[in-house]
Each structure stands twice: as structure tokens, then as C-alpha cells.
Amino acid sequence: MDFTRAGALLGLAAFSAVGLTACSDDNTGSGEIVAHRVADVECGGKPSLRASGSTAQNNAMTVFANSYAVSCDGHTLDYNSNGSGAGVNEFTGGQTDFGGSDSPLKDADYAAAEQRCDSEAWNIPAVFGPIAVAYNLDGVDLTLSGPTIAKIFNGQIEKWDDPAIAAENDGVDLPDRDITVIYRSDESGTTDNFLKYLEAASEGAWTQGTGKTFTGGLGVGEGAKGNEGVSAAIEQTPGTVTYTEWSYAKNLGLDVVSIITPADAEGVTLDAETAGRTIDSAVFSNEGSNDLVIDTSSFYVPSAAGAYPIILPTYEIVCSRYGDAETARAVKAFLTVAVSAGVQEQLEGQGYIPIPDGFREKLNGAISAIS
Template identity: 50%
Template sequence: MNLKRSGALLGAVALGAMTLAACGSDNNAASSGVDAASSNATCEGKANLSSAGSSAQKNAMDQFVSTYISVCQEKGKTVNLAYNPSGSGDGRTQFIASQIDFAGSDSAIKAEQAEQAKARCVGGEAWNLPLVFGPVAVAYNLDGVEDLVLNGEVTAKIFNGTIKKWNDPAIAALNPGATLPDQDITAIIRSDSSGTTDNFQQYLTAASNGAWTTGAGSDFTGGIGEGAKGSAGVAQAVASAPGSITYVEKSYADQNKLSAAQIDTGSGPVALSDESAAKAIEGAQFKGEGVGDLTLDLGSIFGTKEAGAYPLVLATYEIVCSKGYDADTSAAVKSFLTSAANEGQDNLAEQGYVPLPDSMKEKLNASVAAIG
């Protein structure tokens, strides 16, 4: 794909609040060995790009920015994208208000917010472009239990308060031979509006055989739990609270050295791994057809019964205007997303994410090229 735009994209990334949580430092691994000549990123457009939203994609965004800087430096350009991991809900709000160039969100923009975005995207609409896939761990802190197995129904009952003890018969039935303590379960939930919460609750709705009855949404609906803000907040809370459990992106679970439950979809327990998550993503379907909005049919992932597929995978979208940007902003947004969708995917697994399958990368590149 060749992007032909003019202008210069200048600046330097503000990394003060963007250090990689997974390694405690700037991610420079991707910045070495990047073949700029093979990149279709033009490095052209407005001087400063801005984005905000999903904390789940923060580590991936750091890598995308680092890689983009490297590509553009080799092309004689200095680039800037500042990303604020303020939460998916805040990102969508800022996007609608034209306070940022694009948003990161763990939930597709839809309904009333999608209508509101049309005023910002003059002559166009908001497109949801899946750029980052992150397995969500059902992470727990339980001494002596390293290979916990759960399924959708039992997980739903833990997070709606029906199952209160770790040695509950329903948990024991999934873990024969394990010594489960007579200990209260403390559910740690997101206190902020979160696409991770929305995706987790959509998973419970799809996979719990009716045990989850309170629906989905960016706010937790289960009626129990102790709240913590952000992905880092819930992971740190579980790390410091024996007997606790949460839902959090794999990168944050890894960072805090939390155990992650295996999930039994009916075809046997499946451990969370790059391979098992990728297997679920490869079976993903889209709600629409053709080039443009790429909102996923999440039921095709969350409800999978395929052996060896880990179903609890969060898709993070970049929400962009299909039309309505000025020429410089359009060029910069397209250039950055082109880099992120291609060379930016290299080494993502090291940050706890799953790189885009080739079939999805092809669709994403076509949609990015179609931005007006």
C-alpha cells in the first residue's frame, strides 16, 4: 500500500508517562533492526499526533511509537505521537469532542456515541479498526494452586458472588486432585469505565450457560467486588491480596507475576499462551463486510469451542474518522497506523499481546488506506 501525502511530521514523543509497564523502561527493542525501506509509512502530515484511551493497549502503543520513531528517523523525519492511557470511555469522549486525533478503545464506538462522532467526522463516520489483541487473564493469588482450571459458568458465579469460597464444589469439580483452601474469594474489579470490563462481561454472557444475567458494559454489573483503577491497579491489588482474583490483560498479569487460570470451553482446559489466543483470533468474524469499519463479532471469539483455543481475548480498536480530517491530520494518522499494523506488530508477543494474523492485517491495511 502506497500512501501519497505531503508535509512534515515533526516532534518527539513524550515518554515521561509512557514507559513500558512490562519492563520498566522505554521499549527500544523494536527500534533496532527495523527496515525503514520496507515500511509503507510516509512519515508525513501534521507536526503532532495525539491519542488517548485504553490502558490495555498502552504497552503496545509504546512499542508502536518507538518503532515509528525509528522508521521515520531512517527516512529523515522526526515524529511524535503522545498517548494517554486514560481509559477507553475517556478516549471515546475525547475523540467525539475533537480533543485527540484518534482514540484507543477496548469496545467499539456504537449507538449514541457513534452518532455523536458524525459531527466530529464531517462527511464521514467513526470507524473501529482492531489493531491490538491482548489475551485477558483470569488472574489469581492463591497459595499452593498453580494450575487452576475454570470455565465460563464458574467464573461468572465467582464474579456475581454466587460462589464465595475457593473450595466450592463447582471449583473442586474442575480441579480434581488440587488442594483448594477454605478461604473467601475476593473479586477485584475495575472501578473505572473500562473496555476490559465490557469484554470480560461479554465473555461471561456468551460462555456461562446463563449464569451471568446482568449483561455487559464498560462498568462492572456483577454487584460485588473491590474496585481498583486501571489495568495496573487491579493487577497490583491481586498481587497484594491472597485469595483474590481479577480479570486483566496478560501483560499486566505477567508484570505482577500473577497466576492465570486455564479455561475449559468444553474441549478441555486451555492455558493462556500466544498460540492458544492466536487460535481464537484466527476464527474471528466481522459484523460488516468489505473495507471500512472492522467491528468484530466477539461472540465468534468468546463462544469458541475449538480445542486448544483460549477464548478470553480482548480486541482493542483505534477509533478514527473515515472522513473529516484535514489533509495533514489524515496523512499523519494513516502513516502511523500503517506502521503500527505492519512492522509495529513485530515483538508484540514479548509485551503480552498477540500479533495480528495475516488475514486481519490485510483487512486493516485496506481500511487504513481508505481513511479520507
């Protein structure tokens, strides 16, 4: 079995075991089962959808798949959490019905997607997951600035008791041990967003550029695949640090850095409230379009107090007009379920930030326009 794909299927198997007819409107079940039945969705179309991509949204996709199954009887989603690069490639190659990506389509990917669709391709931001800077130092609460984080990830700072870290953590007993950076070995939109944060917030300390491939420098750290891989490495190895989608850090109980911003010299703790303040400030790159790409540049150096700066919108990449009406109908039903208030409310316990009501209106407008 592909264990990355299993995330979006395990919940469905569990529902089968207990019987779908026994589910209530809000069913968190026991353990992994999280779902919400949406009563007013127009179900129909092909019974089994296939999608792949972003590992950052995999835990959310499990909630979406479970909710879709209980809302639309006989309909399922098979989601392969294999990374944003693979998700885009499989969508543009016609292997999936939609793709999941931590970064919106760009340039050649847009062209390939539009060729696959024979229509415009749209980016629908259905999941917001803060990126956590997670670490393994027993009993140490860390606060770090953008410049210091950049110097850790490009190898300029190699020890946990480095003077730059000590200056930002007055009174904290820092260990005299080496820092081991764990980075994403696969192409990843999480990497792309994290590097964009470093470039924007490091005051010139990050000169390695951005992109889906980690560019920390020759010999910096060790790679691991997916949010699952880097988070597991942190959990198992003292002295390590990584960037990962918050849901993975939260589910494993990892320690997370508080981030110093221009508006918060004492650091901002990552939680639903501080991340929500950042999402409320979101603006779209193409106002008036159903291609809902978010301009995240204002996230990284917030001017508002109490706003966590590293927020990752993950996108469902869809055709604006599918060649098959049955696919279009099913994709619309699935996305309608995914962005509904009741389903989004289930995401907070998984380490995501539910989308605000005003933002949902924009998403529903784009979803309803899919044909």
C-alpha cells in the same frame, strides 16, 4: 506527571538518551525499549499526534510510539491510557486525533464521532490482547469453567475451597479462605468484553448483563482503576481474583486460570498459540466495509480444541476523512507502522497476539483509505 500517559512516552525518552540514529531495524534495547523501524512507511503530516483511551493496549502503544519515532524522524505520539470511555469521549470531543477503545463505537458514540469528523468514523482493530482471569493463591494452579467464573464474579461462590471449584480442580489443595473479587471501577471495554464472555459461557449463571461498567452485584468485591490498578491489587493481595488484559498479568508474573470450554474439558492454558487459534476464526460484522468491527460472539464458546475463549480486540477509532490533511497523513503513517509485521512481532513479548497476515491486509486497506 500523568503516570498513565507516561507509558507511551517513557520509551521515547529512553531513545532520546541513547540517540535515535543508533537504533537498528529491530531494537529491543535494554529494559523497556521495544521498537522496530519500518522502512517503507510514508511519513509526514503533523509532528505530534495525541490519542487516549484503552488501558488494555497501553503496553502495545508504547511499542507503537517507539516504532513510529524511529520510523518517522521528528514524529511522536502522546497516548494517555485513561480508559476506553474517556478515549471515546475525548476523540468525539475533538481533544485527540484518534481514540483507543476495547469496544467498538455504538449508537450515540457513532453519531458523536461522525459529527466530530464530519464523515464516517471507523474502528481499526490494531491490537489483540487476551483477557486473563488472574488470581493470587500461592502454589495453586486453577482450572475453571465459564459457569464457575460467573458465580465467583457475581458473589455466589465466596470461598476458594467451594465444591464447584474443587470439582474442577481434582487433587488440588485449595485453601479455606475468602475470595476477594477485584473489578474495574472505571468504564472499560475490558469489562464489557469480559461480561459478554460470562453471559455467553456461563450457562445462565450470569444474569447481570453486559456493558462497560462492572455489574457483579451489590457488595461484590472491590474496584480499582484501569488494568494497571486491578493487576497491582492482585499482585499485592493474596486471595484475590480479577479480569485483566494478559500483558499486565504477564508483566507482573500473575497466575492465570486455565479455562474449560465445550471443546476442552481439561481447560485451555492462555498462551500465544491458543489465543492465535481464536483470532484466526475472527469475522467482521460489516463485511466489505472499512469499519472493521469484529463479531466476538464466536470467540466465547469455541468449538475448536485449543482455542482460548476470552480475546479482546482493541480498536483505534479514526475519522475516515479528517478536516485537516496534515492530521490525516500523520494518523495514516502511525497506523501503518503499528500494524506492520515487524512491529506486531514485538508485541508477543508484551503479552499481545500479533495479527495474522491475512488480517493485516484488511487493516492496511482501511488505513490507506483514510483521507
